[in-house]
Amino acid sequence: MSVLAFSSPLATVAGTMPVLLMFGGSTAPAIYVILTVMLLIFSVGFVAMSRHIDNPGGFYSFVTAGLGKPAGLGGAFLALVGYLFIGFFAPSFFAVTMQSFVAGLNGPDIPWYWYALGIIVVTTVLAYSRIDLSAKVLTVIMVLEVVVIVVFDVVSFASSGGEAKSLSLAMPALNDPTLGLALLFAVGNFFGFEATVIYRQEVKDPDRTIPRATYIAVVGIGIFYAATAWAYVAFFGTDGAQSAAQHDPVNLFNTAVTALIGKIFADIVVVLLITSTLACMLSIQNIAARYGFSLARDRALPRALGRVHPRHKSPYVAAIAIGVLWAAGYVVCALLGVPAQLIYPIASGSGTFSILLLLFIASVAVLVYFVRERRVRRESVWKTILAPAISSVFLGFVTYVAVTNFPELIGGSGLLTVIFMTFTFALFVGGVGYALFLRAKRPDSYARLGRQRF
Template sequence: MATVSDPPPSAPTRASAPGDTSPGDTRPHRLAGRLGPGAIVFMVVAAAAPLTVIAGSVPIGIAAGNGAGYPAMYVVAGVVLLFFAVGFTAMTRHVPNAGAFYSYVGAGLGRGPGLGAALVALISYVTVQGAVYGYIGFLIGDLVAGYGGPSLPWWLWTALVLAIAGVLGYRHIELSSKVLGVLLVAEVGIVLVLDAFVVARGGGPEGLSTAFLRPDDVLAGAPGLGLMFAIAGFIGFEATAIFRDEARDPDRTVPRATYLALAIIAVFYTVSSWAIVSAWGDTAVVGQSAADPGGIVIATAQQYVGTAAADVMNVLFATSLFAAVLSFHNVLARYFFSLGNTGVLPGACGRSHTRHASPHVASLVTTVVGAVLMAVCAAAGLDPVLEVFTWLAGIASVGIVLLMLLACLAVVVFFRRTGLDRRPWHSLVAPSLGLIGLALVLVLLVDNLPLLMGGSTALGVGAGVLLAAALAGGWVLALLRPQAARSLTAAGPADAAPQI
């Protein structure tokens, strides 16, 4: 990666680039690290916030979606995303840039779509991070007040979380990896304990549920809405490629981490949502989820494991959100870093720290952007959950699914044009199936965007227009910045990939 223009693909680059932050240096800067598949999995699975999904999204998916058959939606979502992952990982060895979505889209579809994907990615990750910042500020405040502490505005707690995430993001990536590893094990562990107790007791009054295996139950209610909520729970797993510069062996580590993260998330969500259904019964779980969507999982833990487990789960709910915030901070910082190195953003964003080999400037930019967004939300008097979280998460869900769809299309076009990978399954069949599945999901998301935005049609339309304008803005940016991101297609043999 380079600040304005890159050397030819065959030209050597400096191994010591990560440590050079001298002013005016326009040579490539790369991040450094020895992350294995496990470390990357910790970061991207933490971004998916497993406990938050189980405690927050699952009850809504059951109540508004297809009831007791909802756990099957995680299987369907996992299959669709598996098709996406096959093409996504096949592309990894041919696109050496750590820009993930926008690099892949640029390599396959051209510089305009690639820059449009970059803008959509920035909006998507800024908004998803902002959504979690709003939620965690409210939750910490509620927890502290509930245990007899002071009752403070949500934005004060959010500011504290912003500062902590900023410090960790500024440091070497392995520090964040260790923190996320501890938090992730804790939040996954408490849910698995709940699952084990439910199974050991043979479920609730109706026994262990088999609804997710029966087509009539899976297709009951609104399965489309169920699939929409299910696939939103996977957001974050797709960010594995953004850590390629810090991976031990990118060509092997990134694909392994992608498949491993997807498998862990899909199995965990399916089993845990099935346990919740089993704990209450196929009939009762729908009514209970509708009546108390925010408390049904805590109530289940209290009933099956005990009050102490419910208290621990309440605390781990907050740490789950912090893990998601830190993960999205790291992803967004690396997008800013990559865009700085390809001339889309000022070159300073592409600097790496002398000691930490981290995207320190990009991390600071990420912190400032998050702080400004939260300050605007607080000044506007927005509710941190019903408005900040709901609105921003709605924008992010549509944006990231759109990016996945564009990536699938880019994979097919790239390999048809270059012939770098002639395996039909990896280069054509799987990404095409992923394209079809994600297109259907995107239609569902767009059709229900007002629902995702708290029921406001005006906000739903506004969010759709914002993302469409960002995507179209890529072509405008390509014209205004003719040298920006010209290296995005430096993939594979120099004569195999077109220059954009």
């Protein structure tokens, strides 16, 4: 449920999926199927690696094991800042949605930044507590979201009257110039599944739980989004889905829901979109807190961030620190007069690029690790060589597309592109440099990086 909350089903269906339809049109369902297959292949090596790296560092530990401690610390900085950026988009998105909802009820005109600060307080309190409390909250919200989207899917397919053209699965052409962008925007909808390994010390029987959660998450998210993209195509038609998305991507889902089911159901969707944003933000804060916790335990960050709550058993200091950082960022944005609508595309796009780059680096690290360990660990060639190699090529292609189309990803100008892309690569290079500094000046801290046994 934490993984599903990260992907924020309702926010994805209402916000990101129309962008995918703009580029992919009627091929959007097939694009989700292709991504599901490719990320399942990535998960094969990912899960195999998780059985050998017995700590909660996630990609930080994986990259360290495969490519060395300097690269591992660079990957950790990408993960931590990437998740912080992705999470930073949520309060502004929540604030804009709440403002519109309250205005529709003739409520008070509250500045957007108060809504943003309010949701930060709520998620920080939940992240401070035991992970099972967050899981219970996320489960309730996710079930409600899934029910609403399934109702939309069923009614949309029923309204198509079984028209074969609208219900056919159109495959994208390899020479389609928009295919790369469609893959880029769709792959971000799966993010969060890779974070299953960071809960290793908090779950029962991790050797069974983590692989099961990872595969269920990838398959579940893929099928769920493919079906909903198909429902869009069924409602708007094969030829009309892309043009409708290009004409009004912001209100595409609301338009379809209102026409199919009615205004009351559309209002319920808005309420759930608000709670969906809260769930997404809570999931991200939990993940980022655990990356901060792992880095602090390895003495790459202040040791206070590595404290565990005596009763809740949560990395509560790291969770609070993230909440304080987000709140401080929004106070600065409010004082500078930055519009809320400008914050979330830049924050989510920059964070998405960081995590995508990390996925590619981790896939290469898994391949290198198993090639190096081949003589010692006699495991399936498919799990340890072929699957990581295939996923490395695929994720390398999507990363290349992200680099060449970064302005579209963040919805920004050339200057913003240079600033945020340079910052992203500087994170990795800076992590490598910091690790080399630790090796020279603080060898005891360097030895702890990744908490590897070799």
